[in-house]
Amino acid sequence: MADNVPAFTPVHLLTGFLGSGKTTLLRRLLSDPAMARTAVLINEFGEIGLDHHLLEPIDETMVLLPSGCLCCTIRGELAQAIRDIHARRERGDIPSFDRLVIESTGLADPFPILSTIKADPVLRHHFRPGTVIATVDAVNGRFQLETHVESTRQAAIADRLVLTKTDIADEVTVARLLDRLRRFNPDAPILRAADGDLDAPALFHQDDLASAGQPERSTRAWFRQTFQSDDPVAPETASQPGHEHGSGDRTRHGERIRSFVVTVDEPIDWTAFGIWLTMLLNRHGDRILRVKGMLNLAGEIAPVAIHGVQHLVHPPVHMQAWPDDDRRSRIVFIVDDLDSSLIRRSLAAFNRLAVPLPQRS
Numbered sequence: 283m284a285d286n287v288p289a290f291t292p293v294h295l296l297t298g299f300l301g302s303g304k305t306t307l308l309r310r311l312l313s314d315p316a317m318a319r320t321a322v323l324i325n326e327f328g329e330i331g332l333d334h335h336l337l338e339p340i341d342e343t344m345v346l347l348p349s350g351c352l353c354c355t356i357r358g359e360l361a362q363a364i365r366d367i368h369a370r371r372e373r374g375d376i377p378s379f380d381r382l383v384i385e386s387t388g389l390a391d392p393f394p395i396l397s398t399i400k401a402d403p404v405l406r407h408h409f410r411p412g413t414v415i416a417t418v419d420a421v422n423g424r425f426q427l428e429t430h431v432e433s434t435r436q437a438a439i440a441d442r443l444v445l446t447k448t449d450i451a452d453e454v455t456v457a458r459l460l461d462r463l464r465r466f467n468p469d470a471p472i473l474r475a476a477d478g479d480l481d482a483p484a485l486f487h488q489d490d491l492a493s494a495g496q497p498e499r500s501t502r503a504w505f506r507q508t509f510q511s512d513d514p515v516a517p518e519t520a521s522q523p524g525h526e527h528g529s530g531d532r533t534r535h536g537e538r539i540r541s542f543v544v545t546v547d548e549p550i551d552w553t554a555f556g557i558w559l560t561m562l563l564n565r566h567g568d569r570i571l572r573v574k575g576m577l578n579l580a581g582e583i584a585p586v587a588i589h590g591v592q593h594l595v596h597p598p599v600h601m602q603a604w605p606d607d608d609r610r611s612r613i614v615f616i617v618d619d620l621d622s623s624l625i626r627r628s629l630a631a632f633n634r635l636a637v638p639l640p641q642r643s
Contacts, residue, residue, distance in 0.1 A: 286378065287371065292412030293364070293382045293399055294486060299426050299433040300388035302417040303446030307475055308385055311351075316482035318350030321367055321379040325356060325387065340376060352379055360384070360395065361402045368408055381412065381486065389432050392416075392439045393592045400594055411594060415485055416440035417475070420451035424459045434539045438467050438571045438616050439591055442485055446475040466539040466616060469574065538619040539571070544626055546611040549580035551636030558632040559588075559595070562625065567593040569620045575613030576601070580636075588613070 298304035308324065311317055338346040344354045356363045370376045386395055392414055399409050416436045419426065423445075426433040437443060443463060448456055463472065473480050555577065563570060573590045587599040615625060 286380075288380055290410040291368075291380065291382055291408060293384060293396075293409050294412040295384050295386060295392055295395055295414045296417075297386040297390065297392050297414065297436045297440070298388065298417030298444075299419070299423075299430060299436060301422070302388070302419040302426075303444075303475060304385065304388070304417045307417055307444060307446065310475075310480075311383075311482055311485075312347055312353060313349055314351075314482045315349050317347075319378065319380045320350075320383060320482075321352040321354060321371075321381075322383045322385070323354050323356050323360075323363055323367075324385045344376065346377060350377070352377055361398050361405060364398070364409065365402070365404055368405070382409065390436075391432060392436055393594075396591060396594055411591070411596070413441045413486060414439050414591075415442045415444060417444045417446050418459070418463065420445050420448045420456050420459060424455070424462055427459075427462055431538070434466070435571060435618065437463060438539050438618070440467060440470050443467065443470050443472045444475050444480070444485075445472055448474050449476045466541050467572075468541050469614060539616070540622070541614065541616045542622045544575075544611075544613045544615065544622075544629060546578075546613075546629070546633065548633065549578050549582075550611055550633060552577075552579045552582075552586070554632045554636035555579075555629075558629055559590070562628065563590065563593050563595070566617075566620055569618045570615065571618055572616040573613060575611065576605075577611045577613070578609050585611075 296304060296308060298307075308322070312322065340346060340352075343357060344352065347353055354363070354367060364382065367376070367382075371378055384395060386392065396411050396414070399405050399411055416439075418437055423433075427437065445456070445459070460472065463470075473484060559573070570590075570592060572592075574588065576585045576587050579586055584601045584603055587601060589596045589599075615622070617625075
């Protein structure tokens with residue numbers, strides 16, 4: 283049995299459209315000493331260009347890198363590959379690892395990969411979804427986002443966006459791309475691959491806090507970035523029920539992927555909200571790319587943070603205290619061709635049906 287293994291090993295996804303620099307970023311990460319105790323599932327060793335003189339072969343599908351990172355090729359089904367590496371870790375046949383990183387193909391929709399963890403009866407007891415990192419080509423990214431839905435969905439679901447090729451792109455092109463990314467994924471930090479400080483901690487630190495039993499710190503970091511930073515990235519808000527201040531959609535007419543914030547002034551009934559969110563994702567989960575927010579629950583002093591990706595909903599995080607004086611519930615949605623007014627109206631209806639509970643003093 284392997285020692286010091288987290289109860290639920292986070293599974294991170296590295297995605298990005300064809301030619302976006304995903305393989306280059308992965309090669310850079312594999313040499314980072316901070317990737318020690320990390321297992322990486324890749325498509326082919328040859329595509330990464332590993333220096334075979336520095337490798338410690340374990341078998342024909344697995345090598346140990348000088349950084350301490352375990353690199354494996356995927357043969358067959360992804361779920362089986364994860365089960366195999368988990369079983370070998372449990373037996374002590376391979377070095378132990380604290381996180382798993384999966385390289386997706388350039389045309390892959392991220393959700394089926396993420397849902398593998400929850401759908402598999404073995405994996406869901408040992409692994410959990412981690413951070414989604416998407417590379418975006420600074421030169422061709424805007425065109426790819428406009429013409430390839432896979433590229434847009436990859437960027438919309440991402441927890442981190444890594445802008446590549448900024449050294450050969452002009453600033454006007456980069457600025458237009460950043461504006462486009464911000465409109466449908468407002469809260470994901472955007473990093474530049476050309477920056478020297480882009481490393482594994484920059485990509486995985488926030489999720490590492492959650493793995494270390496500090497999910498509140500991770501949630502507070504997201505909240506500050508989204509609602510409290512000097513250069514806020516939150517979409518325009520629209521209060522509800524009955525207090526809308528504009529549509530709240532940060533997109534031009536006709537664009538499929540859009541983001542918006544639903545702000546609820548009154549405390550929310552947790553049971554009613556859970557039923558509403560379950561029904562919403564059951565009906566429209568394929569088109570709700572992400573939902574993330576902080577709720578003011580009736581009868582509770584501190585807020586509860588929620589986070590879901592399509593049909594996957596992470597366990598709620600019960601915060602110890604509010605991050606600021608604003609006690610309204612704020613929920614960020616990223617959707618694919620779904621009318622924001624439908625979501626607002628349905629949530630308002632469930633709130634009206636719920637029996638209000640007195641607030642604790």
